[in-house]
Each structure stands twice: as C-alpha cells, then as structure tokens.
Amino acid sequence: MAEHTGAKLINALRAPGRVASWNARTWTDVISLARRELMLGHLAAALEAGHITPPKRVQENLADALRDTFHNARRNRQEAERLLALLAPLGCPVIVLKGTAYTMAGIAAGQGRLSGDIDLLVPRDRLDVVEARLLADGWLMQKTDPYDMAYYRHWMHELPPMQHAERGTNLDLHHTIMPLTARLRPDAAALVASAVPLGDTGLIQLCPADQVLHSAVHLFYDGDLTGGLRNLHDLHRLISDFGTTSEFWQNLAERTTLHGLCRPMFYALRYVQEFFGTLDGLDPPAQPYKNGGARENVFYANPPIWPVLALMDILVTTRLKSVDAGPHSYRVRTSTLLLYIRAHWLKMPPRMLAKHLWTKWRRGKSEG
C-alpha cells in the first residue's frame, strides 16, 4: 500500500534527506497537509537544518511558513511581556506554557512552531485576582453562556478562552494541566513550586520534566488528537532536547510518579519512538523505555491492557498518519469519534459525563 502523506511528512521530519525522492504530487500533498496541521514551519526548519534545497515553488511556500512563525513568535512574545507587566504587581507566579514558552526559550521545539494562543498558568487561589486584572485590561471571555462558564470554572483546568478586545490575541488561563474532574490529578502546587526562569524575560516556565508531562497529557488526555501530529512533534522535540542527560530521565521518572502520570508518559514514549524514533538518538542511560529492565520503570508501571493498547495503536496511527485522508474521510471520522469519547471518558466520571453530554445535546437541539 502506498505510504500515507502523513507518514511521508513524519519521515521527512525524521530524515529530511527522504524528500529527494518526492515527486511533484507528493510535494503538493505534503504542503497541503503540513499547512493544515500547522507543520509547514517545522518542515521548513527540518529541511534547513538538513541543508536540503527543495524545488523553488516549495521554497516559496516554506518561506511563507517561516515568515508566519517568525511573526507569530514575535507577537506572542510581545503579548507575554505585556501580560507580565500587567500581572507583576499582583506578586503571583505567572508560568508560560507550551508554544510560547518554547519559542521564548529558543529551544528546538519552538523552531517553526505556530501558536494560536498564549497559555499561562497561575495558582488556583490567585485565579480570581488575575482574572479581574485581565478583564479590567480589555480581555474578554469567549464563552458567555452560563452553563459553559460553570463548566469551565468548576470542572476544567482553565478558564474559558479569552481574547483581547483591541489586539485580538487569544489567551488560555490555566491553574493546572488536567481537568479537575479527571481521574488523574497532577500536583498543581508542585508545577508552580518547581517552575524555572524563562531565559531573562522575567517570566517563568515549567521545569523540563513538567513540560514533557504537560505536553503528554495535552496530547493524549485532552481531546480527539486534532492537531495531534504537531503535538506529538512537540513531544519529540522536547524529549530529544532535554533527554540527553540522565538527570533529566531521573527527574522525569520522579515527576511522573509525583503527578501520577504514568499512563500518559507510557503513551508519549511509545508513540514518539514509533513515529519519530526519538529515543534512538539518545545515550543508553537515557533510554529507560527501551532498556530490557523496562518493567521496573515508572513509565511502564501502569500500562494499558493489551486490547486497549491495540485499539490505541490503531486510533493514534489512523489519526496521525492518515491525516491526509482529510478531516472528512469516514475512517478518520470514526477514529476521531472514538478518541473524542475516550477523551471525555478520561475527563469525567461516567454519571457526570452523561449529564454533561445530555445538557450539551439538549442545548444543541434548542439552538439548532
């Protein structure tokens, strides 16, 4: 069977030399897919790093993507600095998460990355004052429906998305990294306590191990894997970057235990290895997942039972490698639906979930 475009894109990110064999049609397919998955900038960065010169028309599209990521990063940095100035007088720690942190820190995961919004994390007991400060500065909640508001406030790990009235920038304000209703309950206080400076910006970011854990739960525990290729690539770049020292792996094992996130880390290491061969390039001591003694390893402490794992393999592979079949192909739709159900199952106890879906369905009907 012909290789899916998603698989081709992944292989090119892994080994940019592969693009030498691509014909025009493959390039057209890959440009389209990579743009849709917000991966065009990453492809551009990978080819640049590999000193590969693609055909001229491809170069133009990649140059566009790099311009886009450059200005996106600058805009997010400016916004983060504004937010720091706004929130600093409150004297509460403000942690920059995900893409904005990667690009501001200048790490590999930030190269070519597009971030649609700024993600910040503050301690939950300071959420009210931070929110009040933001609202006073012109940030507006994007959800105004009372049920949605209550849903976010009581159950989620973040407030409803906010947008600045004048600048149009988007902000997600988190107080932890998983919904409050989920069975897994990372230690939010420990996330804040172990945060580290973000370069010389005056802002702070999660410690490397927590960044990896956050990326893993975000990918595998927070939705139907829409944009999953980009998120898995984030994980790959983070682990490649941080994973060169045995201290990191020691630390990651400790933080995984502390936050109770063995399962998300299990999936993270399984799929970065399968898709990107991330662990291959790392020193043997830094390969807990691959070592023979893996069973004693925390990342293996709580693996899913084999039918679940087999199903996850199928769903994740379908969702990430066949993304080129388009969001509208039935195979992709089915796996998306199953992953969506899974994500909700993980997010809430069954009775709460039933009530939530019932409410959303009734509201959907009355609006339609």
Add this chain to the structure above:
Amino acid sequence: MATHTASASFPCIIEIGPYRYRIDTPVAALRRDIARLYAEFPWLDSSHIADFSIQIKAPSIIRKFFRRNVHGITDLEMPFFPVPVHHALTCLEMSINWQTAMGSLRHLILHASGVARGDVSIIMPGESGSGKSTLAAALGYRNGWRFMGDEFALLDPNTGMHQPYPRPASLKNESIPVMQTEAPAEQFSQMFHNTHKGTICFIKPQKTAIEAMHVQAKPVMIVFPHFAANAEPKLHPLMQAEAFVKLVSGSANYDRMGEAGFRLLSTVVKQCSAYVLTYSSFDQAESLLLGALKELGHG
C-alpha cells in the same frame, strides 16, 4: 486554445498569477463551470507542484442526495457554511480567496481591485459593494487598460511592484446588467441567484490580461471608487497617510508580514497619488482616471 476543456481531468492544477491551485471536486456541473471560466488560464499536469489545494464536495453523504450542498476544504479551516450545490462555483471562488489571503505571505495582499495602463497601475481598494470589482472589470474591457484583479491587489516585496492576479471578477446584483453592455456575452458565467450576497455572476478577464499575468506594473495611483448615481463626477485628493491606514485595515496579511509589509506599503504609498473617485458612469470614471494619469506624466 482551451483544448483541456473537453478533456479536463480532476484534480486539476490551474495557474492564476503567481499561484498554482490544485482543485478537485466530484461535482460534474462544477467541473464544467471551472473548465469554462478558467479556460484561458494555464492548466498544468501533475508534474507541477501546486501552492494550495482546494476541494469542493458535499459535507456529508446525506448531502450528496438530500438538500444537496457543498463546502470548500482548503489547507486552512474555513469559517463558512455550506452552499447549495448549484452555487458550487461561488463556493470555489470563496475558498480560493480564503486560502490565498490566509496562506500567502509572499505578497502583501490588499483588499483592492486593480488596473494597469502600460507599465503603471492603479490600486482600487474598497469594501464589498463599493463598485471596485465592477469598475476594474469594465476598464479591463476598454482600450489601453489591463485588468489586474478584482478582489486582491498583490504587492511584491522583492520588486515593490503590483503583481497581476486576474481572476474572473465577481459581479453582484445591479452591476451585472451594467457590465453586460460592456463585455461580450460569452465572457459571463451563469447567474447565481439568492446567494448571501444576492445575485452573483462572474466575468472572465480579457485573454490579453491573462496572458500578461506575470507582467508586473508600477503602482502610481491609489483610488477609492465610490459609485453614486447622478452624483457630480470628481476625483478628490486624499492624504497619503489616510490612504495608508485604509489600505492596512483592508489588508488580509499586513499584520503577519511584519516590517517587510510596512516597508513595502510605505514605499508604494509614497510613490502614489491617492484619491476618492465619485462617479455614476464608466465613461466619467475612465476620463477622470486618464486625466489624473496624464497629470502624473503617464499619459
């Protein structure tokens, strides 16, 4: 000419100005419409790389049979609702606009139509309904003018020049009968009634404008057209700063172009005279524009 019309195979790759679009659709009527409307443009085979991929198809299997409609799938999320299948061509045009505006940073994209005369051009920005499309389309069928585009004026950061993008122009409501007196009937698409913008019809550019779609022109005038029936025709000068601000607010990608966009637009605005053009007939508009060009030394 247009030998592909009979044998047009999909997906097709059509070159429009600096961009190549791969277009696919299972809708037979739309395929015929595309083959006809884009007959004079270069159709490329699959040995060419396309910049953007667009599909027009039913949003679900139900909609293939019951209350048939289609939507556009581009490389970017589309914030548009599906349209009835007999409006598929309007959906394609909207998808191309969206994909180009959101996907390209190679050119500064202004929400403007444009015409050229010799090696100089006029950029005509305006909101939907200002008459910018109709005026550019009409001038494009008059002697000595070249149609440069009806929706987007592209500025090339490398040359500072106006890059042609001569897509078929979209005409709305009252402007359709007006244009029918200006151009031969075979240049028009069928009418699309009851769209969200009323009745829409597309008019092909003259073949010469398509053949010259890689020939850039130097922008020397920025003209904001304002059609007003029975109004006194006049060309009212506008401050360059004001023109600049208006162009920025109507640009699809100025904010994402960064400094390159600012430098480019500053240079272009500084070399242009800016006006508001009030007119109630194409004759008036043409003679006012010719007069202004002559005054600027481009007679």
